[in-house]
Amino acid sequence: MSASDDVSSRAPYLDAVVAYVANDPARFHVPGHKGGSGADAALVAALGEAALAHDLAQGLRGIDDSPEPTPYTQAEELAAKAYGAERSWFLTNGASQGNHALCLALAPLGRQIVAQRNSHASIVDGLVLSGGNPIFIEPEYDSELGMALGVEPAKLAALLAEHPEARTAFIVSPTYYGLTADVAGCVEVAHAADVALVVDQSWGAHLGFHPDLPPSALAFGADAVLTSTHKLGGSMTQSAILHLGSGERIDEAALGRAIRILRSTSQSTLLIASLDAARRQLVTRGEELLGETLEKLVEVRQRLAAIEKIELVDESVVGQPGIAGFDPIRIVLDVRAVGCTGLEFLAELQHRHGVHPEMAAQATVVFVVSLAETDEQFERLIAAVAASAAALDRGTAAVEPVPRLKASGGCVVTPREAFLGEAEIVLLDHAVGRISCESIAGYPPGIPALLPGERVSAEVIEHLRRTAAAGSRLHGASDPTLTTIAVLLEERPA
Numbered sequence: 001m002s003a004s005d006d007v008s009s010r011a012p013y014l015d016a017v018v019a020y021v022a023n024d025p026a027r028f029h030v031p032g033h034k035g036g037s038g039a040d041a042a043l044v045a046a047l048g049e050a051a052l053a054h055d056l057a058q059g060l061r062g063i064d065d066s067p068e069p070t071p072y073t074q075a076e077e078l079a080a081k082a083y084g085a086e087r088s089w090f091l092t093n094g095a096s097q098g099n100h101a102l103c104l105a106l107a108p109l110g111r112q113i114v115a116q117r118n119s120h121a122s123i124v125d126g127l128v129l130s131g132g133n134p135i136f137i138e139p140e141y142d143s144e145l146g147m148a149l150g151v152e153p154a155k156l157a158a159l160l161a162e163h164p165e166a167r168t169a170f171i172v173s174p175t176y177y178g179l180t181a182d183v184a185g186c187v188e189v190a191h192a193a194d195v196a197l198v199v200d201q202s203w204g205a206h207l208g209f210h211p212d213l214p215p216s217a218l219a220f221g222a223d224a225v226l227t228s229t230h231k232l233g234g235s236m237t238q239s240a241i242l243h244l245g246s247g248e249r250i251d252e253a254a255l256g257r258a259i260r261i262l263r264s265t266s267q268s269t270l271l272i273a274s275l276d277a278a279r280r281q282l283v284t285r286g287e288e289l290l291g292e293t294l295e296k297l298v299e300v301r302q303r304l305a306a307i308e309k310i311e312l313v314d315e316s317v318v319g320q321p322g323i324a325g326f327d328p329i330r331i332v333l334d335v336r337a338v339g340c341t342g343l344e345f346l347a348e349l350q351h352r353h354g355v356h357p358e359m360a361a362q363a364t365v366v367f368v369v370s371l372a373e374t375d376e377q378f379e380r381l382i383a384a385v386a387a388s389a390a391a392l393d394r395g396t397a398a399v400e401p402v403p404r405l406k407a408s409g410g411c412v413v414t415p416r417e418a419f420l421g422e423a424e425i426v427l428l429d430h431a432v433g434r435i436s437c438e439s440i441a442g443y444p445p446g447i448p449a450l451l452p453g454e455r456v457s458a459e460v461i462e463h464l465r466r467t468a469a470a471g472s473r474l475h476g477a478s479d480p481t482l483t484t485i486a487v488l489l490e491e492r493p494a
């Protein structure tokens with residue numbers, strides 16, 4: 001990552017937006033709320049006048065309508081420099097937009113690609129748009145905690161050898177739980193097979209900005225890296241950045257075209273300015289802010305681990321297959337010994353203590369910690385975890401994690417054919433053996449249990465019902481009650 005310097009301490013896009021507003025323009029352009037005067041009073045009160053004043057349209061003089069490099073171009077160039085990328089693109093529809101664009105550019109109609117089976121739902125949505133044909137690779141799995149881990153390089157090498165037509169492989173690192181894969185090893189085997197490696201580093205926009213964190217996938221030579229900057233990088237919700245590595249294996253122009261058709265012609269200035277500002281903060285103060293949080297976390301972890309029946313997932317897991325590194329900017333509790341599920345533990349924290357974790361699963365509760373966590377926040381967390389562990393302790397046996405869902409056997413038709421094909425709605429129990437038109441994922445973490453193009457199995461039905469019963473939202477299901485499902489219309493004999 002680049003060290004802070006005079007150039008990096010600028011935020012050209014943010015500065016241009018601020019300068020436009022400071023010039024007191026007579027606004028005869030969109031947005032129609034005219035900097036807030038035409039907006040609902042409660043919205044102005046909630047967001048503040050400044051937020052609405054800086055919410056501007058694209059193409060304004062001094063912001064986008066100026067000679068190249070415009071403030072927008074300069075801001076993207078500074079992002080590329082900060083992350084050590086050949087080129088970076090700002091995204092205003094989340095990392096999801098990045099995955100959609102990557103699929104359009106790298107997995108066009110009928111093209112085979114290798115993808116980690118538990119990739120985020122936006123990968124299969126991208127394949128619906130592009131028509132690409134996925135070959136899935138199963139990640140390693142911790143069956144004690146019910147956690148999917150990273151992909152092992154040897155497995156990737158074997159699959160690439162079996163499918164020599166595949167020119168791109170998509171992996172995820174770090175996971176929701178902050179566990180990184182052996183990205184260096186995956187880059188090595190992918191490049192040996194002349195395959196581009198794309199790393200979904202949505203959970204690692206901060207990686208590379210402190211020496212005690214695992215390095216960014218770009219430092220290992222990944223060909224494209226996606227960072228969901230709003231998650232842990234300090235920008236506003238829905239903003240993200242897609243980075244191109246050396247650019248040898250990925251056509252920059254094709255990727256740029258794909259990103260452009262997936263974005264609004266009225267991208268939010270607030271989101272873009274927040275990316276520019278977040279990049280500056282990471283470069284100029286990231287190490288200091290992350291360092292302060294990491295220092296506090298040492299004691300916080302000790303105090304959490306001292307709570308009866310609470311275990312912490314920590315760096316001791318590094319070295320297990322599928323785990324090459326641990327990002328300490330995450331607190332993962334193992335609550336099995338309390339005798340409740342992670343989801344019950346989460347509900348107790350939320351309802352009784354107003355403490356809101358990022359996610360829970362059968363065995364675990366995940367808390368996202370970020371750049372500037374206060375002592376007061378940590379005290380609330382520790383007190384709430386201690387009280388919840390005591391309140392929920394029923395003296396019963398430890399909860400068993402949900403067993404791993406057996407590999408589906410892959411897509412029998414492409415996700416695009418299944419999603420756009422002629423469908424019929426059938427009762428879920430009548431769907432066994434039929435080809436799903438839907439992608440259904442428990443959210444969070446948004447990993448589809450069933451993909452369009454896969455055959456529905458009794459096991460997947462049982463898994464989805466358990467997921468819904470445990471309180472997860474089902475993303476992508478046409479019938480949220482799961483009574484029915486859309487499957488491909490069967491060809492009937494004439």
Ligand SMILES: Cc1ncc(COP(=O)(O)O)c(C=O)c1O
Pocket residue numbers: 093094095096097099119120122172200202203228238239240445446
């Ligand atoms: C691994 C991964 N990739 C992509 C995404 C999509 O990110 P966004 O919400 O920024 O669109 C997520 C969201 O949780 C994710 O976990």
